[in-house]
Every structure is written in structure tokens, then in C-alpha cells.
Amino acid sequence: MxxxxxxxxxxxxxxxxxxxxxxxxxxxxxxxxxxxxxxxxxxxxxxxxxxxxxxxxxxxxxxxxxxAPRRPARGGDAPDTSWQALALSAASRDQGRDAPWPEEAERPAPPPAGALALCGGYLHEDLQPTRALGAALARAARRPDAWHRAPVAGLAPLRAIFARQVGAAVGPEDVLITGGGQGALSMLFRAVAAPGAPVLVESPTYPGALAAARAAGLRPVPVPIDADGIRPDLLAEAFAMTGARLLYCQPTVHNPTGTALAPERRRQIVDVARAAGAFLVEDDFARHLGHGRPLPPPLAAEDRDGTVIHLTSLTKPASPSLRIGALVARGPVMRRLQAMRRVDDFFIARPLQEAAVELLSTPAWERHLRALAAALRERCTALSDALARELPDLAPARPPAGGLHLWLRLPPALTDTAVAEAARAHGVCVDAGAGYFPAEAPAAHLRLGFAATADPGDLAEAARRLALATRSLTTAP
Missing domain, CATH: 1.10.10.10 (Winged helix-like DNA-binding domain superfamily/Winged helix DNA-binding domain)
Incomplete structure (x- = not known):
């Protein structure tokens, strides 16, 4: 050897x-x-x-x-865990859950060997700032206080950075550092609404938000969206009908559709939520995933009375393992969130926070964001053009404002699960759309990602395979 x-x-x-x-x-x-x-x-x-x-x-x-001493072999019958069904059903009743654990919380099977990935929600490693992340972590580790206990709300420099990203009206005292976006959602839903309460969500919406809401015992209530985002008239009606005190939405870049909320609606939905005495959770996950065009400022930037709770994260533009996010909130809700942080985990690991400060404070981060915007724009265009050639009836009407995905509506003859399974058999993995709807889907959809492939050239081949899979269903006897 x-x-x-x-x-x-x-x-x-x-x-x-x-x-x-x-x-x-x-x-x-x-x-x-x-x-x-x-x-x-x-x-x-x-x-x-x-x-x-x-x-x-x-x-x-x-x-x-x-x-080492040998571990005794496990022989005989398989362990009997049937008792857990009764214990978990009792817990579900106590917390207002009247449905099984959401399927969207489960992770899909890994893509088969040789398959092209149009699924998932993260950047391919070639698009991640790996060298800048490594350098930031190394510098953070050399700090003399790198392993000291971090403040409950997070490191002051990191909170200041996130505050500046939102706007001048937000200060570091309004920021709580979180362990990524998903952990922040879980904390928010448990802190703001009681088990059994309704939570209004866009339809379709991010499945992780549906899973977090249901895990907290909440009842997601769909509010339809159109090409300009959530409809304020239907939102007001939903608040009146349900008595909800919480709205979850993605106004800047919507997942899965890529829609940006129209400028005239941005003020409207905040006003509707305020009139209902409700919180508006603004999931700004794609703040750094624009395609080169300026994105509108966060809703929280103009909110003066604490209606908007702003959520952002570094996992999407940097790396899935950079589990750093931030919540921006004002008033008693921030004190409640900080109290929940003390119960959940005390604080976010300081070395990771220090690394985030190092990363966001260097010119390398801005260079990465510029390169990422160009790469996402190139990939989005490549996949859109390939779909226009291979599947012209399914190609999206207009490109998304940002993000990592395209959202396709299937013809009535096709189901999303059938297309997803056929696509997998043809060597391309896509996300079926049903899991993005909090209730029955009005039509079958697919979500196609353009940031998970190793080479932008793979997107044309992926579209070709998807077209073959679709034709195999429409021409089958």
C-alpha cells in the first residue's frame, strides 16, 4: 500500500x-x-x-x-414498539394535531447513480463559497474567546450585520440569531400561536413551513396567490373567517413559484394583518438569491409597530451547514422568542457565529454574491430555454425574480407523482408539487431546481430526459 x-x-x-x-x-x-x-x-x-x-x-x-469488548448480538424477535402508537396519539390530541405527521417532513430518497438533480433546495457545492467559508472558520477559531458562551440573542457584531441588511429602522436589539431558517420557523410558530390555532399561508408554499406549523399543533389555512403574489382581498377574508392571528408568507421571492409580491400589494398585506391584530412572518430566505435585478426591501424595513416578524438565513446563499439565521422582531414578541431560546438551546454555537461574522465582513462575500447572481441567472435562463424547446406547453410564462426554482403546471392528463416517478426512471429527479399545498392542489405541478447540478450544461440534458419521461406517460397504451 x-x-x-x-x-x-x-x-x-x-x-x-x-x-x-x-x-x-x-x-x-x-x-x-x-x-x-x-x-x-x-x-x-x-x-x-x-x-x-x-x-x-x-x-x-x-x-x-x-x-474492545464485543457487543452482544441482537437475537430473537424484533423490538416491540407498538406501545408508542398510543403514546403519540395522546400527545397529538394534547397539542391539537388531528392528522398524521406530515409527509413533507420526510426526506426524499437519494437520487440514483447517474441521475441529474432538478430537485432540492440548496446550491451545488461548486456554487458555494467553500474557500471563503474555510478561511472564515479558521480565523474564527483563532479568536481567544471563540469557545466562550455566546449571548442568548447572539453576537453583537452579527446582529448588527443582519440589522443593516433589513434597513435603517432596525437596530441590533431587534435581532435574534437563530440556528438557520427552519429552526427559526419552529420557534416562531410555537411562540406566537397556541396549539389548535389557524395560521394563514400562501397556497402553494414552502413545505418546511407547513411541517413546522403542524408540528406546533397549528392548522395551516391556504390563501391563494396569483402572478403578483398573495391576494390582499382573499387575505382579509381569510382573517375574518378564521380569526387567525398569524400569517406566514414569502413576499420577496416565493418558494416554489418564484413570484415577487407586486409593489402595490406589499403595503396592503401589512395593513390587512395589522387590522386583524395579527403577526406577519416574512420569510426572506432568498434575499441573497436574486438574479441580478434589485430586489425590493424587506417588509420589516418600513414596519414601525411590530406587525412584521422578519426571518432570513445564510444557508441558502452560502452552505447548508452554515446554520445561521436571524429573526427581526419588536416588542413583547422578541422577549418571548428570547425566553424560548433559553428553553430550547440557550444560544447558537459561538464558533459558527464568529465564522459568520468573518464571512460577512470580508470582500469575498460580496464577490461571491455577485458571482452567484450571475450563475443563477445563467442557469435559470438555460433551464427555461431548454424547457421551451423540449416541453413548450410546460415552460413558465415569465422568469422568476430570484431563487433556485421554476414552477411548472402540468396538463390535466398528468399527475405530479407519475411524472416525478417517470422522470426518476429516465435519470432526472424533480420535486412533485402536491406537498407545497396546505390543502387540495387545484392542479398538478412540478418544482424544478436549476442550482443543484454540477454543470449548467446538464440542465439541457435534464430537460430532454424530463420530456422523454412525460411523453412516456402520454403515449403509454
């Missing part, structure tokens, strides 16, 4: 040696392993660490590495 042999190969070899030994037997020394297998000391150290993590060996400093 050469010096460049992988740690995984050495782990497999050592695992076989461990299996042939008895518990308590001593493994060869690192020096012997290096000489026998021709690897470097770092590879040996990593392999031993992995085996120790698996529980196969135990290390004793100054003595050596020994075979």
Missing part, C-alpha cells in the same frame, strides 16, 4: 484484523502498521480514531490500542 492509500482502505484491513482477535488483545503498534502497510502516521491515526468511534477498539495512551 502506498502513502496515498485511503484511510478507508486501511480501516477495512484493520477491521479484519480486529475480527480475528479476542477482546482485550493488543493491536500492532502504529510503527508496525506503518511498516506493514506502507502508510503515513496521519493515515494510521485517522484509521484508529474511526475504529475507536465505531466501538471496535479502545486506545490507552502510553499503552496501545486494544480490541
Amino acid at each position: 502506498s502513502d496515498s492509500s485511503s484511510t478507508e482502505t486501511l480501516v477495512a484491513l484493520l477491521r479484519a484484523e480486529v475480527a480475528a482477535l479476542a477482546p482485550g488483545d493488543r493491536l500492532p503498534s502504529s510503527r508496525d502498521v506503518i511498516a506493514r502497510h506502507g502508510v503515513g502516521p496521519v493515515t494510521v491515526s485517522r484509521a484508529i480514531a474511526q475504529l475507536a468511534a465505531e466501538g471496535a477498539v479502545v486506545t490507552r495512551p502510553g499503552s496501545g490500542t486494544y480490541v
Whole structure:
């Protein structure tokens, strides 16, 4: 074995040696392993660490590495967990849940080998600022207080950065740092509404919001949208009919449709929510996912009386593992959110917050956002053009204002699940649209992502495969 042999190969070899030994037997020394297998000391150290993590060996400093006691095999019948059905049903009744755990909370199966991804909601790793993230994390780790306890509300410099992004009327004291957008949604729904209460949502909407609302015991109530976003007239009617005190919406770039709320409606929906004595949760997940055209300022920028609760996150424009987001709120609701933070997890890990400060404070971040906008615009155009060639009846009428997706309405003869399954069989993965609706969908839809492929050129091939899959359904006997 050469010096460049992988740690995984050495782990497999050592695992076989461990299996042939008895518990308590001593493994060869690192020096012997290096000489026998021709690897470097770092590879040996990593392999031993992995085996120790698996529980196969135990290390004793100054003595050596020994075979760990064998774990008893699990024999007999499978564990009986049937009692949990009764316990969970009781918990559902207590929390106002009258339906099974939402299917949209489950993760889809990984794409098969060779499949092209038009599914999912994150950037391909080639679009992520990997080098800038690594440098930011390294600088953060060198800070003398990097591992100190962080304030409940978050680091002051990070809160100031998010406050500036919203607008001059927002100060750092109005910002609460969160563990990404999804955790913030869960906290919000539990903090603002009681179990069993209605929450108004756009229809369609982000499935993660539906899952978080239902997990909090809330009842999502759909409010239809059109090409200009949520309809203020129907929103007012929904508030009057349900008595809801909470609206969740995505006014800047809507997921899944990509729609931007029309300028004349932006003030209207805030006024409607205020008149109903309700909170408006503004999910601004795509603030940094524009396609080069200026995006409108957040609704929270002009809100003076605390109607709008603003939510944003760094996971979409940076990396899924940069679990840093922010809530902007004013008044007693902020104190309630901070109290919930103390109950949930005390604070967000300081090294991650420090890394976010480092990332957002460097010119590399602005360069990344400019490059990302150009890349998303190029990919959006490429997929739209390919759909116009391959599936002209399904191509979207107008490009989205930003974001990572296209939203397609299928003809009545097709169902979203059938198309998604056929597409998968043809080597392209898409998101079926049914899970984006809080109630019955008025028509079948697909959500197609253009940011998850390795090469923009793959988008034309993905559209071709999707067309083949669609034709296979329409021409089947």
C-alpha cells in the first residue's frame, strides 16, 4: 500500500484484523502498521480514531490500542414498539394535531447513480463559497474567546450585520440569531400561536413551513396567490373567517413559484394583518438569491409597530451547514422568542457565529454574491430555454425574480407523482408539487431546481430526459 492509500482502505484491513482477535488483545503498534502497510502516521491515526468511534477498539495512551469488548448480538424477535402508537396519539390530541405527521417532513430518497438533480433546495457545492467559508472558520477559531458562551440573542457584531441588511429602522436589539431558517420557523410558530390555532399561508408554499406549523399543533389555512403574489382581498377574508392571528408568507421571492409580491400589494398585506391584530412572518430566505435585478426591501424595513416578524438565513446563499439565521422582531414578541431560546438551546454555537461574522465582513462575500447572481441567472435562463424547446406547453410564462426554482403546471392528463416517478426512471429527479399545498392542489405541478447540478450544461440534458419521461406517460397504451 502506498502513502496515498485511503484511510478507508486501511480501516477495512484493520477491521479484519480486529475480527480475528479476542477482546482485550493488543493491536500492532502504529510503527508496525506503518511498516506493514506502507502508510503515513496521519493515515494510521485517522484509521484508529474511526475504529475507536465505531466501538471496535479502545486506545490507552502510553499503552496501545486494544480490541474492545464485543457487543452482544441482537437475537430473537424484533423490538416491540407498538406501545408508542398510543403514546403519540395522546400527545397529538394534547397539542391539537388531528392528522398524521406530515409527509413533507420526510426526506426524499437519494437520487440514483447517474441521475441529474432538478430537485432540492440548496446550491451545488461548486456554487458555494467553500474557500471563503474555510478561511472564515479558521480565523474564527483563532479568536481567544471563540469557545466562550455566546449571548442568548447572539453576537453583537452579527446582529448588527443582519440589522443593516433589513434597513435603517432596525437596530441590533431587534435581532435574534437563530440556528438557520427552519429552526427559526419552529420557534416562531410555537411562540406566537397556541396549539389548535389557524395560521394563514400562501397556497402553494414552502413545505418546511407547513411541517413546522403542524408540528406546533397549528392548522395551516391556504390563501391563494396569483402572478403578483398573495391576494390582499382573499387575505382579509381569510382573517375574518378564521380569526387567525398569524400569517406566514414569502413576499420577496416565493418558494416554489418564484413570484415577487407586486409593489402595490406589499403595503396592503401589512395593513390587512395589522387590522386583524395579527403577526406577519416574512420569510426572506432568498434575499441573497436574486438574479441580478434589485430586489425590493424587506417588509420589516418600513414596519414601525411590530406587525412584521422578519426571518432570513445564510444557508441558502452560502452552505447548508452554515446554520445561521436571524429573526427581526419588536416588542413583547422578541422577549418571548428570547425566553424560548433559553428553553430550547440557550444560544447558537459561538464558533459558527464568529465564522459568520468573518464571512460577512470580508470582500469575498460580496464577490461571491455577485458571482452567484450571475450563475443563477445563467442557469435559470438555460433551464427555461431548454424547457421551451423540449416541453413548450410546460415552460413558465415569465422568469422568476430570484431563487433556485421554476414552477411548472402540468396538463390535466398528468399527475405530479407519475411524472416525478417517470422522470426518476429516465435519470432526472424533480420535486412533485402536491406537498407545497396546505390543502387540495387545484392542479398538478412540478418544482424544478436549476442550482443543484454540477454543470449548467446538464440542465439541457435534464430537460430532454424530463420530456422523454412525460411523453412516456402520454403515449403509454
